[in-house]
Structure formats: C-alpha cells, structure tokens
Amino acid sequence: MEFPGTPSDRVPEVLAAGRGDITTAFVSMATRHPHGTDAEYLRWHTLDHRPEQHRLSSVRASLRLVSTPQCRAARAVTGNRFDAVDHVMTYFFADLGGLDAFNELSTALGDAGRKLALLPHVERGVYGLQTKAAAARVKVGADVLPWRPILGAYLMIEQGTAAPADLSAVDGVAGVWSFESLRVDERLAAAPPGQLFTYCFLDDDPVAVATRLRAALERRWQSVDVTPLFAAPFHPVIPYEWDRYVP
Template sequence: MQLPGTPSDEIDDVLATGRGDITTLFVSMATRHPEGKDAEYLQWHTLDHRPEQHRLSAVRASMRLVSTPACRAARAAETKPYDAIDHVMTYFFRDPSGMDGFLELARALIGGKRKLPLLPPVERGVYDVRSKSAAPRVKVGADVLPWWPVKGVYLVLERGDAPADSLRTVDGVAGIWSAATLDVEARLASAPAGQTVTYCFLDDDPLATAERLTPALMARWEGSAVEPLLAAPFYPVVPHEWDRYVP
C-alpha cells in the first residue's frame, strides 16, 4: 500500500510539534526457558509484568522480541555469549533517572508475589539513543518508530560505533534506531562500555529481510572498525498467541 502525502521527517511544521522524549533504552537479553515453558513465560510477561511498567511516566514504550529456530538459522553473526539469546525485552525511557522507579516497581511487584523467575539472562544494558531515521515510504517520522506496528525487528549488537543509516535502504527496513551503552551501576546492567545496539524496524517478514540484510552487514563490517557480536532477526510477541513464535 502506498500511503499518501509527505513523510513527517520532511515536514518542518510536524517536527515543530514534538520530537518525542525517549533518550534511553533498557535492553534485557535472555536465553530460552530452561524447561521449555517459553509460551507460558511470554503470557505472564505480556499480560501482567509488562503493562505494569507503563504506570511509570518515564516509560514511554516497550517491545518484546523472540527468536525462532528459523530466526537463529538466518543470523548473519553470533558470538559467545550472545549466540544464546532467544528473547529480547526493551523498555524505552524518557531519561536514565527513570530506572529508579523501574527498580522500585519491581520490588513492589515481588512483594505482591507477582513475579515469575526470570529467563536466564545473557546481558542487560542501559543505552543512550544516538541516531534515528525512517524510510520515507512509511511516512511516519523516525521519532515514533517504537509505536509503529512492526512485522519484526532485525537486531544488530556490535562492539564499536559506526553509522548504520545505510541499512535503512534495504527492502523491508522501515527505519532504524541506534544506541550506545551508558555507564551505570552494576545492579542495573552488565553491558560493557563501547557497545552499540541497532534496531531495524521491519515491515516485511524478518526472515526474508534477514536474507537481504546479510550482504549489507558483511560490507559494513568489512569497511568499518565495528565488530559484530550478534546480528539476528526477531519476531514480536503476538498477544494471546503465546506459542506462535517461540524458541
């Protein structure tokens, strides 16, 4: 479908009304459930835990992603320990200070016995948003991509930093956000300094887009100082179809 009109990022009057206030990402990466109860975990997290986070004014959006066996086979890069990642949960914060309320709410929910054991973690990181861009064909501006209905996300985790906007030209990539690790307390995150995460928001099937992205990623890594840690397609959780996309 060809949507009408001029892309938002090309309309000064639209941008003047607001650019969004997300500056910080909390990214939790985990392995599959040790007993194969991924669908049950996704049900609890999506119906109970994740909605509660939005009572915090600092939490502006959230996104849960899952890697299927086919997604794992389509990865362009994976290194240990990141090759074990099958679940990615992202909260989009107004600023890093929002993490204080985030931890307070977690303690309160635990006090109410509302917490399941977490999936085995691989890494948690707090990231500073550095760049955003949207493909003109989708019309919506880069600022609102976290609320845009994706078919999936291609996640690129790298050591080092280099512009990733060129990936936006690949068919199926509707837009890109990139962020770099912040120096925070160890109780909040374990991601090392100098690490970047890029979200390619997709409007085509993640597996089909992954095939098209692989040559572009290979060229990126050959022509820059960044080192790939994980480059992988993911599906979003489909509410009430908990076993549709599981590891």
Template sequence: MTLPGTPSDEVDDVLAAGRGDVTTLFVSMARRHPDGTDADYLRWHTLDHRPEQHRLSAVRASLRLVSTPQCRSARAASPAPYDEIDHVMTYFFTEPAGMESFLALSKALGDAGRKLPLLPPVERGVYDVSGRIAAPRIKIGADVLPWWPTHGVYLLLEHGDAAPDPLLEIDGVAGVWTATSLPVGARLASASAGQKVSYCFLDDDPVLTAERLQPVLHERWRRDGVEPLLAAPFHAVVPHEWDRYVP
C-alpha cells in the same frame, strides 16, 4: 499499499509539534526457558508485568522480541555468549533516572507475588539513544518508530560505529534506532560501556529481511571495522498467540 502524503521527517510543521522524549533504552537479553515453557512466560510477561511498567511516567514504550529456529538459522553473526540469546525485552525511557522507579516497581510486584522466575539472562544494558532514521515510504517520522506496528526487529549488537543509511536501502527495513551503552553499574546492567545497539524496525518477514541484509552487514563490518556481537532477526510477540513465535 502506498500511504498518502509527505513523510513526517520532511515536514517542518510536523516536527515542530514534538520530537518525542525518549532518550534511554533498557535492554534485557535472555536465553530460552530452561523447561521449554517460553509461551507461558510470554503470556505472563505480556499480560501482567509489561503493562504495569507503563504506570511509570519515565516509561514511554516497550517492545518484546523472540527468536525462532528459523530466525537463528538466518543470523549473520552470533558468537558466544550472544549466540544463546532468544528473548529481548526493551523499555524506552525518558531519562536514565527513571531506572530507580523501575526497580522499585519490580520489587513491589515481587512482594505482591506477581513475578515469575526470570528467563536466564545473557546481558542487560542501559543505552543512550544516539540516532533515529526512517524510510520515507512508511511516512511516519523516525521519532515515533517505537509505537509503529512492526513485524519484528533485526537487532545489531556491535563494537564500533557505522552509518545506518545503507540498512534503510534493504527491502523490509522501515527505520533504525541506534544507541550506545552507558556505564551504570552491575545493579542495572552488564553491557560494556560504549557498546552499540541498533534496532532495525521491519515491515516484512524478519527471516526474509535477514537474508537480504547479510551482504550489507558483511560489507559494513569489513569497511568500517565494526565488530559484530549479534546480528539477528526477531519476531515481535503477538498478544494471545503465545506459542506462535517461540525458540
């Protein structure tokens, strides 16, 4: 189905109405549940913990992603320790200062007995959003991609810079956000400063899109000298179908 009209990013009056206020991402990457109860964890996090974060004025959106065995087999790059990542949780913040209230709320929920043990972490990072781009065919502007109902995300974690435009030429990639990790200290994050993360928002099956992306990514790494840390498809969690996508 082709949606009507002119894409938002080509309409000055639409952009003048607002560009959104997200500047910062908090990205938590974790292993599968040690006891295999990933679905139970996703149920708790999606019904309890994640909604509570939206009482914070600094939190503007959130996105939970999970890898399946089929997703794993479609990865283009996954060296250790990033090969162990099966869960990715992202919060979209208006500013890095919002992390203080984020931590305070987490403590308050824990004190109220409202927390499960966390999934085993691989890496956490606080990232400064540096680029947004959307495919004209989806009509919505790049600024609002975090609120768009995506099938999933193809996630790139890299050292080095490369333009996102070739990624948009792949069927299934509807838009890309890029961000750079900030030096915020071990209390919040373990990602090295300057590390890049890219979210390719998908409007097709993540595994099928991953297959189409592979040659473009290998050319990106060869041509631009980018070092891949993780290049992997993920499904978005489907509420109330907790075991639909699990590691």
C-alpha cells in the same frame, strides 16, 4: 501500497510539533525457558508484568521479541556469548533517572507475589539513543517508530560507535534506531562501554529481511571500524497466540 503525502521527516511543521522524548533504552537479553515453558512465560509477562511498567511516566514504549529456529538459522553473526539469546525485552525511557522508579516498581511487584522467576539472562544493557532514521516510504517520522506496529525486528550489537547509515534503505526495514551503551550500576545492567546496539524496525517477515540485510551488513563490517558481535532477526510476541513464536 504507499500512503499519500510527504514523509514527516521532510516537513518542518510536523517535526516542530514534537520530536519524542525517548533518550534511553533498557535491553534485557535472555535464553529460552529452562523448562521449555516459554509460551507460559510470555503470557505472564505480556498480560501481567509488562503492562505495569507503563504506570511509570518515564516508560514511553516497550517491545518484546522472540527468536525461532528459523530466526536462529538466519543470524549473520554466531559463535560468541550472545549465541544463547532467544528472548529480548526492551523498555524505552524518557530519561535515565526513570530506571530508579523502574527498580522500585519491580521490588513492589515482587513483594506482592506478582513475579515469576525471570528467564536466565545473557546480558542486560542500558543504552543512550544516538541516531534515528525512517524509510521515506513509511511516511511516519523516525521519532515515532517504536509505536508503529512491526512484523519483526533485526538487532545488532557491535563493538564501536559508527552508527549504521543505510539500513533503512533495505526493503522491509521501516526504520533504524541506534544506541550506545551507558555505564550504570552493575546490579542493573552490565553491557560494556563502547557497545553499539542497533534496532531495525521491520514491516516484513524478519527471516526474509535478514537475507536482504546480509549484503549491506557485510559492506558495513568491511568498511567501518566496528566489530560485529550479534546480528539476528526476531519476531514480536503475538498477544493471545503465546506459542506462535517460541524458541
């Protein structure tokens, strides 16, 4: 059932109240836990490590995602360096400079004995926000999508800069943000230049939405000058149900 009224993105007075200040995303993609204790790791990260990041004024939102075997089977792109990805953590920043305080906090928490060994990373990237779009049916504007509860996410990594134009029209996709990789200190992140990262916020089962997205993605990859590197559905972590979605 749709909520009443006009979608925010069509109401200039709503948009004039504020467009949100997120400009940058730090994305950490990792493998499953080497000892199979993914649920225990998610418990620590969600209850201890992740909340601490929100003491930083530049951290505006965060999302943690997990791939299950069903999610893996629904991937549209496989056979490259991203195959091992089962965990994705994203922090949304107001500005690129916020990453300095992010690193300082990480050091302080480590010095206090508050950090577990991190999951083996596949790739860490810092990305600048390029485009935002929300499905009209959800009513809330594209600016606030990271705060709207999700049932899943569909992530794409492509080589190229052509932002997706029509994915928010697919049933179950509440909206889409796209980011372009930024060159930063390699000790922080090493996503190569010219890499496009697309975040589809889902309000339906991610595996089901992955099936619906397939035709739109195939059309995109046939008609737009981008090379798909990764396209996969994920579940969000469910607090206190740590083993509900694990690799």
